[in-house]
Amino acid sequence: MSVHLKQDQPDNRNVLDTMVQGVIGAALPRPEGLMKVTGTASYAAEYDAEGLLEGVLVTVPIVCGEITMIDEASVLGMPGVVAVLSDERMTGRPAQGMAGEAPFQPAREVRYWGQPVALVVATTFEQARDAAKHLKLQWRVEDAPLDPKTAETEENESTRVGDLAHAMADAAHTVDVVITTEGHASAAMEPHAALAQWDGKALTVHASLQMLKFNRAELADSLNLDESQVRLLSPYVGGGFGSKLGVSQEVVAASLAAIQLGRPVRVVMSRQQVFQTIMRRSETHQRIRLAADAEGKLTGFGHEAQVSNLPGEDFAEPVLQSSQFLYAGDNRLLKLDLARIHRMTAGSVRAPGEAVGVQTVEQAMDMLAEKIGIDPVELRLRNIPEKHPAKDKPFSSRKLAECLRKGAKAFGWEPRPRTPRHTREGEWWIGTGMASAARVHSVVEAKARVILRPDATAVVETDMTDIGTGSYAILGQVAGEMLGLRPDDIDVRLGDTDLPPGSGSGGSFGAASCGSAVFLACDGLRKELAKRLDIASEDLTLKDGVARWDGGEKALNEILGSEVIDCVGHFEPGASTEDVTVSSYGAFFAEVAVNRWTGETRVRRMTGAFGIGRVLNARTARSQCLGGMTWCIGNALTESLHFDPVDGHLANCDLAEYHVPVHRDVPDLEVLLIEERDAAASPIQAKGVGELGLCGGAGAIANAIYDACGARVLSYPMTPDKVMAAMPKV
Known part of the structure; x- marks a missing residue:
């Protein structure tokens, strides 16, 4: 049936x-919670098999060029070493993570520092790791663009309605600001891992993956197998955040080795390899232009951004997604440019687009509210459009106003224009800020x-x-x-x-x-x-x-x-959803303390109100929002990928140097679930919740920093040095 x-x-x-x-x-x-917290839920690397071999990936220390020689003999005589695989399919990137992408293309071409080029297989992990360090490689190096500021760009997306320049010239109040964000890593707790077994006809792989029906097709394509010959098992995954949407090199390498050697093979990436090899979120350079009349109604809205990716990759961080419909403004210019540089692939990382796009718009809205002299919540309420501003489509539902009002009440928001440095406790300036949240629904x-x-x-x-x-x-x-x-x-x-x-x-x-x-x-x-x-x-x-x-x-x-x-x-x-715009909305409110001598920022409390359609489980939905708000703190204050400008390698490639928020960084977070029934969203009236909690909250923290100490920081993350540099000297 x-x-x-x-x-x-x-x-x-x-x-x-x-x-x-x-x-x-x-x-x-x-139902599986007890298994996870007691360690009895098996993750990809925790399975075993008779005759299991261990594989370690070998990566290359150049950003662009070609592998000319892999000297397998240099390690084959080492203790425990069984084989060295240098199949070209381990050099190319196996998959994008969704159906409809171009088929897998093997290559000897090197496109970024840390790209895997070989797999050393041994009887123990320690033997494989040691041999991988000693495998001799030769390569040819080519010059390649590393800096997105100077690289060639191409237009990826644009929306033009009316005349934004004219609206800016005629407006009673305007904001024209450039805000930058650094790149991010997914930073999932479980590293990428795979254990592959081949019985001569079929391949079974325990792997840490998010999208199995797509991953099965990707892996079969990369191995030239029929999909019916591939079985993937991922009952428990220790976080993905986009990094496990597609099969990556450890899955292909373990599978190739298992097929070639006729024994099960396990490949687990080190934390450094995960950071260096798996997709990143692109850095962004964003220009926001807002034009408003004397009452604060937007007459013009501009959002232009530049992001980056490897040559030949289709993905461009969709910074403009919610800017298309979040606020009104008859004259609109939205434009996305893509720079081609040789860093690891840029892809979907934790709410791609809105996670870095909404927070910058929300900073600009705060600046506009200050110029007009009105409460930031009121400014947003005045600019909620009746229909999609560019497509003239109605909204299936729109909970933004309710989230703003209920969130403000729960937080204890004072409806007033922003006046920095209004409260001090010892050496700490205290301030509050807010921001809207929006995320496309699919x-x-x-x-x-x-x-x-x-x-x-x-x-x-x-x-x-x-x-x-x-x-x-x-x-x-x-x-x-x-x-x-x-x-x-x-x-x-x-x-x-x-x-x-x-x-x-x-x-x-x-x-x-x-x-x-x-x-x-x-x-x-x-x-x-x-x-x-x-x-x-x-x-x-x-x-x-x-x-x-x-x-x-x-x-x-x-x-x-x-x-x-x-x-x-x-x-x-x-x-x-063809005749309506379906989205999720929310609002963030934050209180911070900024040290007057060091610029250190501490988030003291935070409230998020989220309209997510039907709530299927209040506990798991709240948990997802808490996670998103925690990432907001990371976006605002700590997270940043740092690439060496000379050789292009990622300098902070582990959790010691890439700073995600820890318990001490995260205060009590309050979550309000604003339930609704949106008939266009799905047959069960549910919308997405996991990423909405990340979309805009960093802007609320940035606005709170300004309210606290007067430092309008226009570069994320807002580290103490940047706060001190932007802080008024009086």
């Missing part, structure tokens, strides 16, 4: 609201199977991954609500390409996409139960394993007898 829905129309039925089990939205714990095709068993328990199956986001919990809750079962009676099985292909985890689309597939499968099972009871499915109520209808009730095990029934739900996005 199967149910297929291509969502061409908004689903106004809100079916989940008619269910009575009471588990959807509840703050339930993760859903992708997904399938899930739900099996209803005679003992009134159920199984949910899909290759969807859980990268720490709560997939196990929420998919069980959707099934439990629809089938009238307790979550403890539902077994959720994820992360195996032998299961129906789900959406994967990325772009904040997993919950809405796979959740809709589970919803559809359960709807099919409800119809089958109603048919057996000779009633309409709309008249069927399921709760605690009992079916009830007007005039009767019957336990599920009585209806099923000894029979197992199952249904596959197949969800596809359709035309429901």
